[in-house]
Amino acid sequence: MLACGLALLLAACGTSGGPTAPTPTPGRPGPAMLQIENSILARPLAGLQQANIVYEYLAEGGITRMTAIYFSPSGSQRIEPVRSARPVTIRLWHSYHGVLFFSGANIKVLQVIQDQQIPALTEGSDGGAYFARDPSRRAPHNLYTDGNRLAQGVSKHAPRVTYVLPSPAEPAASPAPAVANRIVFDQTSSHRVIYTYSAADNAYAYSTALGALLDQDTGQAIKPVNVIVIQVAHHDAGFTDVNGAPAVDFDLQGTGPADVFTRGHRYKATWDLSNPELPLKIVGADGKVMPLPSGLTWFHLVDPGTAITSS
Incomplete structure (x- = not known):
């Protein structure tokens, strides 16, 4: 779950009244769901080629952000740079029921994560077990993790899931694409x-x-x-992000x-x-x-x- 310091920070914020996370059922662990930055200062990106799924979406000011999903993370290859969670991150979590890995978020996003009991790991979680800083990059664009760290977090915190993903195959040939x-x-x-x-x-x-x-x-x-x-419409979430942008x-x-x-x-x-x-x-x-x-x-x-x- 979120680091103790974050829990204390949120304790004074009240509740959001949002839906609670479903009761876990027997099955396999949910995936690692990692927030990745895509500003010019974040490039080159690392570790996304090994993801199973990436969702890319507007964050602010024309800059996009990504939620990278790893169903069976492993290995020591770095994945970076890790940045903050956004409102759509929570929507994606409800679809895949994994563990969120991120650097931080607006207090309203953090409040929803806590209220809905979403498994979420930040830099200070479990004594800093899941992240490190890349000395070759400038902060805040230098937080990284790797497959082994993600697997450790998933093993300890992931809910069990039973949904079935489509088996890999070629699309239908008709109508001709x-x-x-x-x-x-x-x-x-x-x-x-x-x-x-x-x-x-x-x-x-x-x-x-x-x-x-x-x-x-x-x-x-x-x-x-x-x-x-x-194609999906977006709207102002009603608050500003960590940089003060809507x-x-x-x-x-x-x-x-x-x-x-x-x-x-x-x-x-x-x-x-x-x-x-x-x-x-x-x-x-x-x-x-x-x-x-x-x-x-x-x-x-x-x-x-x-x-x-x-x-």
Whole structure:
């Protein structure tokens, strides 16, 4: 759970009246859910290529943030830089029921985490067992963890989950998908996303208007196998973040349009979070949950009506 000092800090804040976390049931441990920064000062990023799922969304001022999900974390490879939780982090936790790893958050976000008894680990939790500081980076962009530390936190704090994720497979060939070897869209007013498909890698190389979004360990672009762009409205959360900027939350419930890019093709689909306590589903044109190839899946949350070009 949160560090003792954080619990004392929150004790005087009252309650939010939000829903409580569901009672854990027998099953497997929930995943590690890690908050990753994506400002220019945060790059190059490290350890995201090993994630199972990444959700990327607007944080503030046109800058995006990521929630990286690891179902079976392991290894000593660094994952960085770790930053603060946001309102949408809590929504994603309710879908996957893992353990949150983050550097801090606005007091209102921390209050909800405590009120809902969400397993959450920060730099001081359990005597500093889960994080360290990278001396080659400037604070606050230098907090890191690794797979072994995540596994330790999951083993000690994760609720048990029983949901079933779709088995990896190729999407349906009918209706025939459009070719999509290059994808371009503006996720925010200052963050243009560009993907280029590599048949040799069976993956999309991630770039921005400033160049490749590099993985620190490989020196190459991060390469998701599956890229999913979901259209979902966002709104002012009603408070400011730790930097004093208006906090952003998303209407991540119900259903909405989605575009799925995999194997050099584009599929029209629907995202479905009708049950906010289960993982988000992608439903194909046939009305069935869409299977996807094994590998890193990257979700981008964009405004409704965002133009997406592919060729």
